[in-house]
Structure formats: structure tokens, C-alpha cells
Amino acid sequence: MRQTGDADGPAPTGRAARELCTRAERLLAAARAVLEDRARAVDAVRAVLDPLLDSLVGGELGAIPLARLKDVTEGRLRVNALEQAGFTTVGEVHATSRYALRQVPGVGAATADRTLAAAGQIARAVRDTVAVRIDLEHPDDTTTALVIALHRLVEAGADVRRAADAASALAERLDPLLEAAGPAGSRVRMVFAGSRARGRAREALGSLRTAVNGAAEQELPMLFGQVSVDLLRAPASPAAAWVDFELRSAEYYSLLAELSGSGPDRDAAEGFLPAETADRVRALLLDETRLRVSLRGYQAFGARFAVAQKRVIIGDEMGLGKTVQAIAALAHLAARGGTHFLVVCPASVLINWTREVRARSTLTVRPVHGAERQEAFAEWCAHGGVAVTTFDVLHTLPEVAEAAVVPGMLVVDEAHFVKNPATRRSRAVAAWAERVERVLFLTGTPMENRVSEFRSLVRQLRPELAPAVSSTHGAAGSRAFRRAVAPAYLRRNQADVLAELPALVHVDEWEEFSAEDLAAYREAVASGRFMRMRRAAYAAPAASAKLERLRELVGEARGNGLKVVVFSYFRDVLATVGEALGEDVFGPLSGSVPAARRQELVDAFSAARGHAVLLSQIQAGGLGLNMQAASVVILCEPQVKPTLEHQAVARAHRMGQVRTVQVHRLLAADSVDQRMVDLLARKDRLFDAYARRSDLAETTPDAVDVSDAELARRIVEEEQRRLPRPAGASGRAAAGAGDAAAPS
Template sequence: MVDVGEARTAPVGRRAREVCARGTRLYDAARTVLEDHTRALEAVRSALAPLRDELVAKELESIPVARLKDATEGRLRLAAVEAAGLTTVRSVYEAGRFQLRQIPGVGAQTADQALAAAGQIARAVEETVSVRIDVDRPEPRTTALVVALHRLVEAGPELRRAVDTAAQLDGALRELLPAARPATGRLRLALAGRRRKEAALEATARLSELVADAAAKGTPLQLAQASTDLLRGPASDIEAWVDFELRSAEYYSQLAEVSEHRTDEAAAEGFLPSEVARRVHAQPLDDTHRRVSLRGYQSFGARFALAQRRVVLGDEMGLGKTVQAIAALAHLAAQGQTHFLVVSPASVLINWTREIRSRSTLRAVPVHGPDRQDAYAEWRERGGVALTTFDLLHTLPAPEGTAAGSRATGGTALDGAACGMLVVDEAHYVKNPDTRRARSIAAWTRACDRVLFLTGTPMENRVEEFRTLVRYLQPDLVPEIHDSHAVAGPHVFRRSVAPAYLRRNQQDVLTELPALLQTDEWEEFSAADQDAYRTAVAEGNFMAMRRAAYADPEKSAKLQRLGELVAEAAANGLKVVVFSYFRDVLAAVQQSLDEDTFGPISGGVPAARRQRLVDDFTAADGHAVLLAQIEAGGVGLNLQAASVVVLCEPQVKPTLEHQAVARAHRMGQVRPVQVHRLLATDSVDERLLRILENKDRLFDAYARRSDTADATPDAVDISDATIARRIVEEEQRRLAVEKAD
């Protein structure tokens, strides 16, 4: 509030008119953004409505009319309605009052009660149905929805910030502009009463501050960019579908936000006690340094990490624990923190680096390899997110101080800086406190005020492991953790350990999301991988280049990551199918996994034998692994028992990947399917993806898509020889340059 003394110094006359004019322009810009955004949202809702109505109608068609009695506690008499042929809730819901009244024996009260009960059921169904977009079967209605969503997705996360800014300006300027108007003329101000005069001067002073602050923050440009993004002409059908395939998760995130689809709130909050949930909801989450929108449960997870300070985030694999951790780091960066540390297995370090750089404005600093000490020193000096591995952490200088002593500065002392948060990925790696890696983690957790452990392994099944993890974080909670809580069920266990543990399952929170979750697992070649790869490149052997990452199974970075994915799937009771183009790669996979596997299914296996392998895999109780050559297992077999698919290498023909994934992601699949593609940086994998993800190539594939094309991969794929020759030549030039250097 501006006091009267300050108000007397407010601009009057010409200066006030200039301030009001600038305020009016800002107000008009804010209103324009809000109106354009509303129109964009309405376009999505209009496209969504017929798809959702159809799903609701189908569901109501399957519900017998007798269910209307349940909604009225048995008071409704339906014999006459059923006799008239209205045997489902849908038939009653669509009949209307007039048609029902025409049925002999149905009075006004019965008709009204039946319609009210049908409407109640329809609303309940509408909250549960989920519209899914099938990229392989585009039709006019889903195309309209994808095109409408494209405008919002293309605008990016900056649009949400612009809309929030516009809403704040709209509320403030709506009051300030009329109140300041008397100050725009000296005569008008003189004729105003004392109270109106003081209010006008105060409003003008506040308006001047608001306009100046907006200019300093670049708000006019932000609003102009948002309007430009929202007013772009609609994308072509092909452009929208191609973009959807490249970033479908962002489309579904927008769809969930626009449709306001409600998941089970208690499940989305991990069945936390109400007092903990309230504290989490009260925690703000600044998105200034974040480049990705969060789904509701992900926002809650990031807030939980911030509000509870030292916790385990144990979401089931595929729910985006990394994104939630990055959101928490981005918030702390906006609050002034400059240094963060992420510790992970070596197999996911490159993924963390890529995710931080693509999903935030934070600076990622890999601290590994021969130059790790220099990188660590640079991080201590300049800040950012340092990324290192469990096995290298002990080689870095130990942190100073304790968590209690560091709270005054916000974290661990690092040459005068502070470590704002320690993130430990795959935290079950430190379940044995006697190991060197565990001791290193313990030293850092004692020194850091904020610590976030990530693990996809359900702690309910490993209570003693969980006690170990909690000892690092909240030791006072350990005596409260009893085996009996886990025996009583997962919900009871989670409530008992709520201050330190949050876990959500896919089936609870992914009802509005795609049934297909794709993750690229980037790895760096091991020394053995690199030697095999260089030899293959020198020989110009494209196929050997593609499988060089598996040349030495005991030292293969890809196989190490595959083992971790399989282990996590096993912990969650999920079935896995592993695809590769190469038989020898599947043999290496089979050799590396510490468990019995089904298969491999290959071209030399008779069809009847293939089906028996699939049947045995499907009938296996709980977790199981099936190995399949992608050209043999990717066609003609139904693998919907699998909810995790691992692709050992990218395919030259994208349709091979699509067909293979479709074996699991199909009718009858009751869980979201996770697809993990194993990729090596600075290799044939990266070059191949650059070619295959080129939008011109995808445009061509979509434009020529037909039943024939779907049935024949060659119909939409450019020459294998062309791709191979191009990549071999590129890699020979690159490695020759590196060798010369």
C-alpha cells in the first residue's frame, strides 16, 4: 500500500496520462492473452467433447438399467421402463423426459427420478473415461484434437507463465486504471472530492510502479510472444501428427490440464495423512527455471520433496521421478540456491545430463572421467548441478559441516557456497551401510539440509532396506517403522512412514495419460565398447557398429543398464520383452541376466514353437523376461502380458520398432506400456536417430501411410544402404579427426 505522503508525489496531468496510457496498453495486452488462451482451450474442449461423449455412451450402454435403483436407494420402479425396451442406462439417459412420460405406467416423478439417476451415473462415468490418441489410426476427430492441442504445446511452458502474468495484471489494472483516471487532468483532480483525490493519487503511484516493474521484467514482450504463439494459424494435419509422435507426453499433459481430468486424489498423493498433504499443498513451486509442464501428481511430488526436506520418492518406474527432482532443483534455484549434487549409477549419468539441460535452465556439470577433479572444482566455483556416480563420489573432497549447521546458509558449505539439495538416484544402491558408496552418501546426507532419494523399488516389500534409507534422512522416524505396517498393506505402510516416503503407482495416476511411455536410455561406451566400435568403423562394417556395445558382455554399458531395468521391473512384478535385430546381442542379453529367460524367438524358431514360448511367458506367475529378434517377434505375436519393452538398439526401419512395440501395446493390455530404447552417445545410434527423427522423413512416412505401408515396412523407409553408407562415412570422418587431435 502506498501511503498519502507517497501519493502526493504521484504523477498528475500529462505525466499521469502517460502512465495511464502505458497501463492501458499493458491491460489490453493482458486481456488479449487471456482471451486468446481461452479460445485455444475452447478449441481443445470442442474437439475433445465428441470423443469423450462416445466413450461415456459406450460405458453407459454396458450398464443395465437396474443400476438406476442403486442411485435412488431402491426407490425407483423400472418395470415399465424395461418393458418399453429401455434396458441400459444409456437408453434412459438419451430418452429425455418427454419420451419417458409416453411410456404407460411412467409418471412425472418416475421419469424425473430415472433421468436424475442416469445423469448422476453419466457424470461419474465422465470422470473416469480417458481419451487415448492412437497415432497409428488417425481419424478426423482425433486429428482435430491433436491439431487443437498443437497450438498449446508449440507455445511451450512459457505460455503458462504468460497467462499467469496476464491474469495478475488483469486483476490489478482493472482496479487501478479507473481509480487513477481523475489524476490525468488537474481540473478533474481539483473537482474530485478529497477522498477520490487521495485514492486517485495513490492509484497513479501504484500504477506507475506496476508499469515500471513490468517494463523491467520484459512483460510486454512476454505477452506479445504469447499472443503470437496463440494466434498462429492451425498446423496441418500431418505436421500436428508428426509433432505428436515426437513429444506425445506433452500433448497428454496439456490434454489432462485442459480436460481437468481428476485422478484419485488420495492415490495421487500417495495416501499421505491429511496434515502432511496440507503442508505439501501449501509449498509453492517456482517454475522460472523449468522448461517442462508437470502433471498434477508430479507437481505434488516436487512439492513433497521441498516441504519435507529429506525424503524418499519411490514412484513406480515410468512416472517421471527425474522430472520431479529437476522441478525441485529449479524451484530452489529460483530461491537463490546455486549448487546442487546428483549421485547416480554410471548407467544413467548421461540421461541426467540430458534431462537437466532439456527440461530446465540449470547448468549441468558432469563430474566423472579423468577430468572429474577439474570439473568438481569448476562446479564449486561457478555452481550448477554436479552429476557424479556412486563409485566416484568417494574420490571427491568430502563435504564440510552438518545438516544442522548448514541450515543457516541453506546447505553444505562449499568454499562459501552452499549445496541446496543432494539427489540420490537408484537409492537402493546404498541399502548396505557398510559399503564405501554408502559411507560416502552418508557423509553428504549428514552435511546437506535437503536430500532427495529416488527409487522405483517398492519399499513396502523391503522394510529393512527402507529403514536403512530413512536412517540417512530422518533417523528419528526409524523406531516408528514396523514390519506389521507392511503386512497390513501398502496404504497402511505409506501412511505410517508419510514424513519420509511418497510412492504412486501407474494404475492410480496414469488414467488420463497415454498407455505408451517412451524413454531413451543414453549410455556412454565403456572402454571395451569403444575399442569394438572403432574397429567396426575402421572396417566400414555398419552392422558391427550397431552391435559394438555388446561385444564384451561383462563390460557393456548397455547391458548394465538393461540389467537395472529388468531388476526394477522384477521388483514391481512386471513382465519384460527384450527386442534386438541381432541374434548374438540376444545371446549376450541372455548370458548377462541373472535369471531364467524365455526364448529367444528368432527367425529360425518354428511358428508353433514361438507361440508356445509366448504362452509360457504369459502364464508365468509375476515377473518374467522374453527375448525376441525384432523381425520375428515383432510381427504376428500378441505380447500384452508384457508392460516393459526394451529395444537393444534403434532400428533402421522405424516401422520395425512400431510393430514390435505394438505387440505389447494393444487391446487387452491393462497397464501402461513402458518402452526403453538403449542408445550410445557419439555413435551410430546418435547418427541414426538424427536421420530417422528428421521431420521431413516422418512427413513422408505419414503422407504415404496406408494399409499397404503398414503391412510392408519397406514401403515407408528409405534405402538401408543409403543410411548405412552415410553414417559410416560420417563416423569415419569424426573418429579420424579425433585421432588426429
């Protein structure tokens, strides 16, 4: 049978054949090189990781009594002789050689072999459960070596896996083709080759041309070259590696779990789905070629669940990466030919969605929002990509029946917003959901606690399933509920799947100014008042985009029974937040509150059952108070002194914290917030890392932070140049510098 490559034309001969084979050989060499480079980088990690894992396994085995060996062999192994010889734990047996065991009276060759086999079986089971924890605050030589080795692979990024997968496939394909095509490189060899060999050579040349041209279209030679360069860079310095680990620790731990083979229990990672559903989802091969990020195992399963089950709800607990799972599902469909996708979300997360799609994938994203939403929608219809719009805008767009295209997937974030079918937003979502084959609802609210809400949502996705969902399923417990609704619902909890992650996850929440926010901000810029610019996003509480997102985050934490600490530099911002949240709010802690009273408020907050919110001025709560009852930290604005943020977060992320701490920093795009983030990011991160870990920095932030007045002046001047000043307004950047000290 002739290969598909023959469709490109007749197979080349002579010089053209030789040139084609040379191109294929170079491509094969590049593929093998990138595989070797990755293998060396992985070996460097394993050289440090394996002894660490062996030590952890040894520690666990040292706590397992010798009698467990009998359980493994169902009582067939007698350990009396070992006990009489002084063995007490499985660890002692596992560390002993076969020869040494045979020296024990009463232990023959067969018994020694069975004993070591049983100990090895337990050791393998233990190894599947242990996980290396990297202590950022107490680094030692071993963990530093591990972080440096991991840094090489993390820095190279998700392209490493894509390059390795493509290189493996190419090597497997090109090797036999080059061998078969060999005679075609010489007319003499072709003359003396048999007819069958000549036929195989021509077919191989056709297939080689297809493979080489396909690799060029996918830019694989460039990918292989870049990944090899990245993997061959000199090792990072210890300080640089530790700083990078702190900034993106989740990527380090994801890679660590992959290389160590450790991770969450599979049933937990798969949401305790029934076996038949889990098997069907697991069988789907997720195409990650359009992704720019490596997925954790449970995230990849979530993306496959969305694709395989077609119309589902992913209700993972907050902090588990529902957004990246949705993007992975879209990227898979795009890699398989999909062109149009639609995301509907609250206005408060629209910017986050556009940023995340761009950062995590190669997909084109088109915000459909604001005054030019109709033009943006028409552009999406014509050219495709991921359209991101809001609940309030969706109903103003042409209905799916009128649209020129039907999206390959509809994603609805914060799907509990459409639980009431009578609302306009719910009707608009339902109209699109009815016509789209694949629909993915995302919500962090546990549906087993709100069965009526779930029934309403699932009615839009799987109407046939809704009548079977009753309140008794929720009353029977979360696992019983999840099994009952398995075809349409997947939820994982942090405790189930983040056992090996560090207890700190940072999320920047980018918001877009509302009209009222922008008016207040422009006025502050025109007057040159830096501090007023920083809190302009809260000047009109009823229309504040930041405040709306804060309410959503607190609401999701309430649904999961989590405690929240809200920090701001400004007392008036905290007052606004307190009024917006209402009940279950403690504080605010501020400089005017006596130290003893501050501790009383923290104690009362910690003692409250379930969800509660503590408000704190960042200067008052950032030092000396332990808030480890909280697992969600919200920063109302970025700080001029980064150490203030680190110290405040450290109040919750410290010894005694048993949950992953989520840090949400509220930021306004195209504003003082973005200027501060950009300017402070350009500081020397290594110096900042050293200083922050010193005792001096803990007590004297001014020693390492940038000048308030310098930063304020630069930002005010930049913003006054960027934004036109209203007629008659006055103000100067110097005024902002003097304004910088007042935390009112």
C-alpha cells in the same frame, strides 16, 4: 499505506505519467489477448471433447439399472411408475426432458425434478471417471478433429500455462491501478481532483511502475506475444497432428485429462497417504515458472510432496516420471530463490539427467564427472545450478562440510544403490544427506517388498521413523505399508494413475561410453566398419555403459514383476546380454530358429509366472509374433530402418495388452547412435507416417526406409572426420556400406 512501487522514486507526473499509463495499457492489452487466445484454443478442444464425453457418459449410464436412482436418494424416490412406463436404465431417464417425465402416469412435478436430479448426480459421478481414448491405429473424423485441436495447445508448450497465469495476475492488478491513476495523466485533472484522489493516483502510478518494470524483467511482454502467435497459427494438417500425437502422446493425454476434468482417483494419485499428510502437501502451491513442461496431476503432487515433506522417498513404479517430479521440485525451489542443487545417480543415467534438466526446465545443469570433475564442482560452487554426479565420483569430491555451499536439495536417483550403509557410496551420500535440509531419494523398486532396504534408506532421511518400520507393515499389504511410512514415502502404480494414457511410452536412454567402449568404437571408426561401430558399445561387457543400464532396467522390471523383451539387430549382442542377465531369460529368437520354435519360446515366456526376459533379433521378432505379455521393451541400439523398431514394438503394444508399454532405446552419446537418430529425424515424418500405416510397409520396409548403404557411408565419413585416426590405421567409408548387411 503507500505501495512498494514508491521505493523506485517519486511518482511520475504529466507526460511521464501518461507514458507510464500507456505502457501499462499495452501490457494489459497483451495480457488480455493471450487469455482470449488461450480461451479460444480451449473452446476449440471442448467443442470436440464435450460431445465425446457426453457419448461415453451416455454409454455408461445406459448400463446402470433404473433402481440405482433409489440408492442415490436413499430410497426416497419411487420408480414404479417409471418402470411401468418402460424405463429400465438411468441413461434413459437422463436423456428425457422434465416435460416428458411429467407425461408418465403417476409422476408429478416434484417427482420428475427429483428423478432428473438423481440421474444428473449419477451422470456427474460417471463423467468424473470416464476418459477419452485416442486410437492411433483407427483414427476417425472426430478423434482427428480432437487431435488437431489439442495440437495447437501442445505445440505452444508449457509457456501457455505460465503466460495465462501471469496474464491473469497482471490483469487483476493493472485494471484497478489504471483506473486510480487516471487523473495523473493530466495536470488539469490533478488540479481539480480532490486531495484523496491525487494521493490515490500517485500511489497507483508508483505501483504501476513496479508492475510494468517487473513484467519487463520477467520478459512477460515477449512471452505474451510469442504465446499469442503460437496459439493463432493455422491448424495443423491431420497427418501432421497425428504424427505429433504419436511422438508425444503423453503431453496430449495430460492436456486432455486437465481439460476434461478426468483423471485417476485422488487417493490413488496421492499414494493413499493419510488425510492429514495429503492435506499438508496439497496446500503447498507449486511454482512452475522455471519448468518447460506441463505436469500431470499426480506428478505435481509428487513434486509438492518432496518440497513439503523435505526428506522423502518417491518410489513410483517405472514409467511414471520420477525424474520430472524431481526436476519440478528443484525448479520450485529455484523459483523461490534456491541457487545450488545436487543430483547423485548411477553413471549410466548421468547423461539422461543432464538432458532432462535442460529439456524440462530453465535450470543450469553442470555435469560433475570425468577427468575435470573437480573443476566442474568448483564451477558449481561458484555459480550454482544443478550439479549432476555419480555415486563413484561423489566420494572424491570435497565433503559438504568443506564445500563452499550447501545445496537446497539433494536428489539421489536409483536410491536402492545405497541400501547398504557400509559401502563407500552409501557413506558419501549419507554425509551429504545429513547436512542438507531437503533430500529426495528416487527408486522404482517397491519398498513394501523390501522392508529391510526401506528401513536402511529411511534411516538416512528420517532416523526417528526407522524404528517404527517393521516387516509386519510390508506383510499387511502395500496400502498398509504406505500409510505406516507416509511421512517419508510416496508410491503410485501405473494401474492407479495412468488409466487414461495410451499404452505406449518411449524413453531414449543416453549413455556415455566407458573408456573400453570408446577404444572399441574408435577402432571401428578407423576401420570404417559401420556395423562394428553400431555394436562397439557391447565389445567389453564388463565395462559396457549400455549393458549396465540394461541390467538396471531389467532389475527394476524384476522388482515390479514385469516381463521384458530385449531386441537387437545383432546376434552377438543378444548373446552378450543373455550372459549378463543369467536367469529368467528366454531365447534368443533369431533367423536361424525355425518359426515353430520361435512361437514355442514366446509361449513359454508368456506362460512364465511374474518376471521374465525374452531376447530377440529384431528382424526375427519384429513380424508375426505376439508378445503382449511384455510391458517393457528394450532396444539395444537404433535401427537403420525405423519400421523395424515400430514393427518390433508393435509385437508388445497390440490388442490384448493391458499395461502401459515402456520402450527404452539405448543410445550412446557422440557416436553412430546419435548420428543415426539425427539423420533419420530429418526425414519427411509425414511420408514415414503414411507409409508405416500401409500394408505395404508392414511387409516391405525397404519401400519407405532410407538406403542402408547411403546412411552407413554418410555416418562413417562424419565420424572419421570427427575422431582422429590412430597412426597407421586404415579404413574407408565405403567399407562401412558393404558391412551394413551383416547382422552377425
